[in-house]
Amino acid sequence: MSGLPKVALSEVAELTGGYAFKSRDYSNSGRFVLRTLNIGSDCSINKRDAVYIPEALCDQYGRFQLQAFDTLFVMVGATLGKVGLVREQDLPALLNQNMWRIRANPNVVDSRYLHYAFRIAVQGSSSWATGSARDFVRRDDYRRLQVAAPPLKTQRKIAAVLSAYDDLIENNNRRIKLLEEMAQRIYREWFVDFRYPGHEAVPLVDSELGQIPEGWNWKQLRDIATEVRISVDPSTIDPSTPYVGLEHMPERSIAISEWGRAESAGSRKSRFLVGDVLFGKIRPYFHKVSVPPVEGICSTDAIVIRNRVPGAYGLVLAIVSSDAFVSEAVQSSQGTKMPRANWRVLEKYPVAMPPQALLERFESFASDTVSLIHRMVTTNRNLRSTRDLLLPRLISGEIDVSDLDITLDKTAA
Numbered sequence: 001m002s003g004l005p006k007v008a009l010s011e012v013a014e015l016t017g018g019y020a021f022k023s024r025d026y027s028n029s030g031r032f033v034l035r036t037l038n039i040g041s042d043c044s045i046n047k048r049d050a051v052y053i054p055e056a057l058c059d060q061y062g063r064f065q066l067q068a069f070d071t072l073f074v075m076v077g078a079t080l081g082k083v084g085l086v087r088e089q090d091l092p093a094l095l096n097q098n099m100w101r102i103r104a105n106p107n108v109v110d111s112r113y114l115h116y117a118f119r120i121a122v123q124g125s126s127s128w129a130t131g132s133a134r135d136f137v138r139r140d141d142y143r144r145l146q147v148a149a150p151p152l153k154t155q156r157k158i159a160a161v162l163s164a165y166d167d168l169i170e171n172n173n174r175r176i177k178l179l180e181e182m183a184q185r186i187y188r189e190w191f192v193d194f195r196y197p198g199h200e201a202v203p204l205v206d207s208e209l210g211q212i213p214e215g216w217n218w219k220q221l222r223d224i225a226t227e228v229r230i231s232v233d234p235s236t237i238d239p240s241t242p243y244v245g246l247e248h249m250p251e252r253s254i255a256i257s258e259w260g261r262a263e264s265a266g267s268r269k270s271r272f273l274v275g276d277v278l279f280g281k282i283r284p285y286f287h288k289v290s291v292p293p294v295e296g297i298c299s300t301d302a303i304v305i306r307n308r309v310p311g312a313y314g315l316v317l318a319i320v321s322s323d324a325f326v327s328e329a330v331q332s333s334q335g336t337k338m339p340r341a342n343w344r345v346l347e348k349y350p351v352a353m354p355p356q357a358l359l360e361r362f363e364s365f366a367s368d369t370v371s372l373i374h375r376m377v378t379t380n381r382n383l384r385s386t387r388d389l390l391l392p393r394l395i396s397g398e399i400d401v402s403d404l405d406i407t408l409d410k411t412a413a
Contacts, residue, residue, distance in 0.1 A: 003330045004150045004231055004397040009118070009256050010143035012109040015101050017139070018095035019064045021053060021352070028056040032093040034066065039084035039099075040250075041258055042169070042384065044118070045393060048251055051374050055167075057353070064101075066093045069111035071102040071118055074292040079353045083122065085115050087170075113155035116162050117147040120395045123381030128319065148395050150402070157401045165387035172376040178408050187318035190362060191352050193268070197361075205337050215355050222320065222347035225313045232269040232297050239263035244272075244279050249288040254321055254370075256290040257377045260299055269297040275307040275313065281341040284329040289321040293374040304344050314366025325349060 009015070021033055030052035040046045046384035053061065068091060072084035077100045086093065095101050101350060104111040122145065152157070157337070177262070194213050206212040209218050241262040248259045256278075262269075272278060273295045280288030282301045298304065305320055307313040319325050331344055333339035353359070393399045 004148040006146040007149045008143060009145045009147055011102050012147065012149065015115060015139055015143060016412055018099045019061060020097040024052040025053055025057060027054045028052065031058050032121045033094045033096050034100050035096040036077065036369045038078050039072060039074065039108055040147045041111045043083050043085045045084055045086060045090040061094055063112060066091060066095055066101065069115065073102060074098060075100055083119055086261065089203055100232050109149065110152060110155040112159035116159065116391060120392055121145050121147045140290045154402045157380040157406045160406050161394060161401060162387055162391060165383050169380045169383050170224045172380050176373050176376055179369050180253060183318060183366060184322060188323065196358055197205045209350055212352060217353050219351045219353050220330065220347065221345050221349040221351055224307065224309040224351060225305050225316045226275065226308050228341045229304045231268050232271045233268055234262040234297060236264040237262050242294045243269065244278060244296060244298040246282060246288060246301050246343050249278065249280055249290045252287045254289055254291045255373050255377050256292050257380055259296065265297065270300050272296065272298050277317055279303040279305055279320055281371060283339055284326060284333055287326050291317065291370060293377055308404055311356065314363040317366060
């Protein structure tokens with residue numbers, strides 16, 4: 001098959017704008033309001049700073065309800081052109097303003113296929129943006145956008161191939177999340193609640209910071225970790241050197257899977273090594289704490305933290321990525337519009353130090369966990385790379401799957 005026929009987006013899908021929900025109606029529970037900030041990397045949906053509309057108010061917003069496999073498109077502002085895909089786990093949800101919901105007509109197009117076809121069709125379309133204060137794109141321009149439209153059965157086969165990669169990536173992301181949750185749970189049980197293996201036989205004794213197991217002692221974070229400041233001019237190093245900016249650091253996850261290159265970095269940066277912990281100090285409430293699987297340079301808006309005690313790396317990582325430590329960073333940050341965490345304050349954070357044997361036991365577990373997370377990050381990067389190579393070739397018809405024997409999931413159509 002050489003080249004696939006194309007149709008206007010309006011012929012195969014409905015484009016609906018979101019609603020300008022009022023902040024006074026927001027609640028801590030109810031139906032998730034999906035805003036532009038909730039579209040993450042690789043078209044994923046996150047619940048960063050999630051807000052909700054009470055269920056009692058939701059009936060009046062039926063037009064803005066999202067469904068599985070709706071494609072989202074940010075059509076205004078700094079993130080103009082960002083694309084998202086709604087999945088079952090993201091629902092129920094309502095669509096906020098500044099985005100379009102692109103919903104496939106199931107009689108003529110597979111919803112998952114349309115998502116991939118739209119991603120190809122929309123590349124470079126941000127050049128259509130107009131407006132003086134805030135860039136935006138006109139809906140009519142996108143209704144006329146041409147998308148490839150092979151027969152429905154072929155669409156489903158293309159979607160099946162590409163979705164297989166996305167499903168593997170999503171499965172690895174779930175495993176990473178479980179590993180991170182397990183590590184934090186064990187850290188809290190052992191080092192905060194003092195319910196470590198063998199704790200029943202060790203009495204608690206009084207100390208200046210409250211009761212602590214006998215044989216343990218209090219230290220400060222600076223006793224086991226230090227801030228590393230090695231300034232680098234990006235123009236003087238290999239341009240392919242990995243560069244990590246705050247925009248690359250995920251929220252509430254140490255698993256960093258994306259980074260740029262030194263050639264795209266501007267002013268002076270900080271050098272980091274494999275195993276260093278990067279702590280986002282600008283607006284620390286975003287909880288950006290990462291452990292890159294590579295060495296490189298990073299934004300000076302990240303604190304580079306390095307372990308200084310043999311066997312304490314796992315403990316250092318668990319502490320600085322914990323909710324309690326991030327909360328301390330938020331409370332002690334300085335500045336109103338752009339609050340910054342201060343290492344000189346954070347380095348005094350109290351640390352309960354166990355006997356060496358228990359410290360090394362936690363170190364072994366934490367090191368194995370980080371290694372496994374890094375392996376899955378590498379796997380996901382390879383999966384994304386392969387998928388992204390296949391994507392344009394499948395959508396264009398350069399790779400013909402029409403005659404392939406592929407098991408189809410018709411429920412996603």
